[in-house]
Every structure is written in structure tokens, then in C-alpha cells.
Amino acid sequence: xxxxxxxxxxxxxxxxxxxxxxxxxxxxxxxxxxxxxxxxxxxxxxxxxxxxxxxxxxxxxxxxxxxxxxxxxxxxxxxxxxxxxxxxxxxxxxxxxxxxxxxxxxxxxxxxxxxxxxxxxxxxxxxxxxxxxxxxxxxxxxxxxxxxxxxxxxxxxxxxxxxxxxxxxxxxxxxxxxxxxxxxxxxxxxxxxxxxxxxxxxxxxxxxxxxxxxxxxxxxxxxxxxxxxxxxxxxxxxxxxxxxxxxxxxxxxxxxxxxxxxxxxxxxxxxxxxxxxxxxxxxxxxxxxxxxxxxxxxxxxxxxxxxxxxxxxxxxxxxxxxxxxxxxxxxxxxxx
Numbered sequence: 001x002x003x004x005x006x007x008x009x010x011x012x013x014x015x016x017x018x019x020x021x022x023x024x025x026x027x028x029x030x031x032x033x034x035x036x037x038x039x040x041x042x043x044x045x046x047x048x049x050x051x052x053x054x055x056x057x058x059x060x061x062x063x064x065x066x067x068x069x070x071x072x073x074x075x076x077x078x079x080x081x082x083x084x085x086x087x088x089x090x091x092x093x094x095x096x097x098x099x100x101x102x103x104x105x106x107x108x109x110x111x112x113x114x115x116x117x118x119x120x121x122x123x124x125x126x127x128x129x130x131x132x133x134x135x136x137x138x139x140x141x142x143x144x145x146x147x148x149x150x151x152x153x154x155x156x157x158x159x160x161x162x163x164x165x166x167x168x169x170x171x172x173x174x175x176x177x178x179x180x181x182x183x184x185x186x187x188x189x190x191x192x193x194x195x196x197x198x199x200x201x202x203x204x205x206x207x208x209x210x211x212x213x214x215x216x217x218x219x220x221x222x223x224x225x226x227x228x229x230x231x232x233x234x235x236x237x238x239x240x241x242x243x244x245x246x247x248x249x250x251x252x253x254x255x256x257x258x259x260x261x262x263x264x265x266x267x268x269x270x271x272x273x274x275x276x277x278x279x280x281x282x283x284x285x286x287x288x289x290x291x292x293x294x295x296x297x298x299x300x301x302x303x304x305x306x307x308x309x310x311x312x313x314x315x316x317x318x319x320x321x322x323x324x325x326x327x328x329x330x331x332x333x334x335x336x
Contacts, residue, residue: 011127
């Protein structure tokens with residue numbers, strides 16, 4: 001049968017599902033998985049507050065000719081509170097914001113906060129990530145909290161023999177944590193990362209709402225449908241990609257994004273069995289970053305964020321050497 005593998009996000013209790021045997025998927029691009037690990041960056045134009053109307057909400061509120069009172073005659077602070085109450089349902093927030101141009105401008109900070117929240121929720125950047133084989137028994141020390149270990153090792157009638165004391169049982173559990181994490185009931189992550197009110201089930205179910213939302217012009221459409229690719233940073237000439245480990249303060253730098261998947265897979269693998277359907281790849285089952293907090297970003301962004309920090313360790317050379325040797329053994333075209 002062979003050993004099968006899954007990528008598991010310990011923090012979000014999410015998984016990619018079965019990827020197959022390591023040798024069957026290792027050398028492919030896996031752009032969807034890499035997109036999950038890239039720290040999203042919101043383009044500057046989303047941060048700029050739109051100015052679409054000639055009249056502010058406060059001016060409308062002070063206009064005594066308006067009768068009867070309208071939504072805009074409510075205090076600005078109360079309108080913001082209403083918008084904040086709708087943050088858990090982006091479709092409702094958008095519909096409220098589209099009441100008029102003045103409301104669209106007023107609710108911009110709230111919509112921006114929702115966008116930040118949605119990107120954090122969907123992205124795996126900075127989470128504890130592990131590529132786990134189904135023959136795994138042990139896990140690296142320290143990657144699970146005591147509470148998480150307790151959840152995985154809940155004692156039931158099948159786990160305990162009548163003659164087995166608590167100490168023996170705990171030792172037994174420690175040696176099966178890998179298997180238990182592999183089989184844990186994690187939610188399968190959606191690799192469709194786009195955020196769109198036009199793809200909302202309620203929009204589809206109400207044609208008039210869908211049609212009305214679809215007819216808004218270019219000034220509004222960026223907020224109606226977010227393509228995940230917009231939030232993947234673009235490398236400038238001379239820039240490079242970095243795979244970072246926040247747990248160990250280590251990184252691997254690459255001039256191209258083409259083989260990011262191989263770098264990640266080579267660092268986060270975990271199993272007790274070397275049957276991986278690859279030549280000279282036994283070391284892949286002992287990934288030094290398995291279960292650590294990792295992400296992918298540009299070197300320029302890393303410099304901006306951590307310019308005053310000097311404790312990051314560059315392990316690029318050793319990772320490059322190992323992957324290039326593995327590619328030769330596997331007869332693969334590979335340029336780091």
C-alpha cells in the first residue's frame with residue numbers, strides 16, 4: 001500500500017486531505033498550498049478612504065430641509081456601530097454600505113477591518129504546520145499544548161487494558177500521538193480562497209440581489225469580490241522569497257518561487273517509517289520544522305518587519321545542498 005501523507009494545520013484544525021505518497025506529489029508546484037502559506041498583503045488602494053460624494057454624512061445630518069428623517073440623519077457614531085454589528089456577515093455589511101455613496105465612504109474603515117480579518121482567517125501563514133505520514137507514531141516534542149495532547153489522548157475503553165496502569169497508558173499514548181494527529185477529525189480546507197458576495201449562497205438564491213450587486217461599477221467592485229492573487233506580494237527586481245520559521249527564527253531564501261513547495265515539504269515532514277517512494281530521501285521524515293509556525297514572504301517585507309532583529313538564522317545553504325542531491329538521485333530537473 002505505501003505511506004500516505006497529509007498537511008495538517010494544528011492551530012486551525014484544518015487539513016489538505018490525502019496528498020498521496022510522498023514520491024508522487026513532492027516535485028509538483030502545489031500553488032494552492034503555497035498560496036495558503038504566503039502572508040497576504042493588502043494593496044495600498046484598499047487602505048485609501050474613498051471620496052465619491054460632494055456631501056458628507058455630517059452635512060446631510062445638519063440639513064434641516066430633509067423631512068422626514070432618513071438613515072443618514074442618525075449620528076455618525078451610531079451608523080458606525082450599526083456597520084460594526086454587521087461585521088460577521090459581509091454580505092449584510094456590503095448591502096448596508098451600498099445604501100448610498102455617503103454610507104459607502106463612512107463604512108470604509110469597517111470594511112477594511114473585515115478584509116483584514118478574512119485574510120487572517122483564510123491564510124495559514126504563521127500557523128503550526130506539519131506534513132504527516134500515516135505511519136507516524138511519535139511527534140516532535142513541544143509542538144502540541146498540554147490541552148491538545150489531552151484531546152488527542154482521551155482515554156476510552158479501546159485504549160486501556162484492564163491490567164494497564166495510568167503510567168503505562170501515558171507512555172503508550174505518547175508513542176501514538178503522530179497516528180492520532182493524522183487521524184484527527186480536522187476540517188478539510190477550501191483551496192478556493194477568493195472572497196465574493198457574488199458567490200454567496202444568498203446572492204445566488206435571490207436573483208434580484210445578485211443582479212443589483214453585479215451592476216455596481218468599478219469604484220465598488222473591488223470590495224464585492226476579492227481575488228486572493230491580489231493579496232500575494234509581487235517581487236520586484238532583485239527581491240527574493242523567504243520561507244520563515246517563527247518558532248526557531250530560521251529562514252530559507254530563494255530567488256524564485258518555482259520550488260517553494262519542495263523547500264516547505266523538505267522541512268515539515270514527520271513520520272517514523274522511511275517508506276516514502278523516493279531515492280535517498282529518508283531524511284524527509286525528520287523535518288526540522290515539523291509542527292513549527294511558518295510562513296512565506298518576500299525578503300523586502302521581512303526587512304521592513306524585522307529590520308531591528310539580528311537573531312534570524314539563514315539555513316539556505318544546507319537546504320539547497322540536500323534538495324539538489326535529492327533531485328539528482330531522483331533524476332529531476334531542479335534549480336534552487
